[in-house]
Amino acid sequence: MRFTEELRREADPIFEAIRNHPFVRGIAEAFLSPAQITHYVQQDYLYLSTYAKVYSLGLAKCRTREEMRDFHERIGFILNAEVHPHLTLCRFANVSYEALQQGASMAPTAHHYASHMLVCAQAGTLGDVLATVLPCHWTYVDLARNIVHRDEPTKDHPLYEWIEFYANDDMLFGLTALCRWIDEYAERTSDEDRASMQEAFLVSCHMERRFFEMAYTLENW
Numbered sequence: 759m760r761f762t763e764e765l766r767r768e769a770d771p772i773f774e775a776i777r778n779h780p781f782v783r784g785i786a787e788a789f790l791s792p793a794q795i796t797h798y799v800q801q802d803y804l805y806l807s808t809y810a811k812v813y814s815l816g817l818a819k820c821r822t823r824e825e826m827r828d829f830h831e832r833i834g835f836i837l838n839a840e841v842h843p844h845l846t847l848c849r850f851a852n853v854s855y856e857a858l859q860q861g862a863s864m865a866p867t868a869h870h871y872a873s874h875m876l877v878c879a880q881a882g883t884l885g886d887v888l889a890t891v892l893p894c895h896w897t898y899v900d901l902a903r904n905i906v907h908r909d910e911p912t913k914d915h916p917l918y919e920w921i922e923f924y925a926n927d928d929m930l931f932g933l934t935a936l937c938r939w940i941d942e943y944a945e946r947t948s949d950e951d952r953a954s955m956q957e958a959f960l961v962s963c964h965m966e967r968r969f970f971e972m973a974y975t976l977e978n979w
């Protein structure tokens with residue numbers, strides 16, 4: 759079995775819990791309060807800044823120009839394209855994207871998740887970086903494609919663009935490429951490195967579920 763298949767199998771209960779989380783079902787049914795959406799977008803804006811920094815620390819660990827180019831493209835995508843799903847949510851909640859960014863600081867779960875990724879990126883191997891960022895990509899592709907399958911949202915769904923952003927084939931293509939990279943890396947590395955990657959991956963999966971919980975319950979300090 760491929761390394762990423764093993765990771766996915768172990769994390770299956772967490773993926774299932776994310777698919778059925780009330781925040782995710784709230785997106786599927788367009789039934790979330792403006793406060794919940796505002797909290798999510800505020801925290802996600804801060805999270806994505808950390809995520810881009812984690813990629814850039816990964817870039818510094820690359821051996822080839824091809825790998826560096828991959829990280830570079832992914833950083834560009836986060837800084838430019840990831841704005842769109844936030845704008846879809848802000849439109850639905852009738853809040854200003856610029857206004858909600860002012861003075862926002864990380865809630866406990868966002869802080870925990872950001873710290874986890876930064877530790878992996880600063881103290882870990884290239885494998886740790888790849889493993890800690892993978893759940894972010896994988897859980898969203900999974901939950902969005904699950905909504906498409908289960909709820910069959912149409913273009914008049916107020917959050918259609920959000921769902922489509924993560925469910926589309928380009929997003930799946932980026933995920934598949936990342937999995938292939940990780941599988942090739944895992945084949946060449948030590949058992950110790952693979953065990954560390956597994957832990958980095960699982961903690962990030964847990965944090966993805968908790969991030970939705972944080973938004974749903976308006977968690978703060």
Ligand SMILES: Cc1ncc(C[n+]2csc(CCO)c2C)c(N)n1
Pocket residue numbers: 802805809832835836840893894895896898899924932966969
């Ligand atoms: C907490 C949190 N986790 C995952 C994503 C989704 N996401 C962020 S970057 C990326 C890879 C493609 O750029 C994906 C799928 C999010 N927005 N917030």
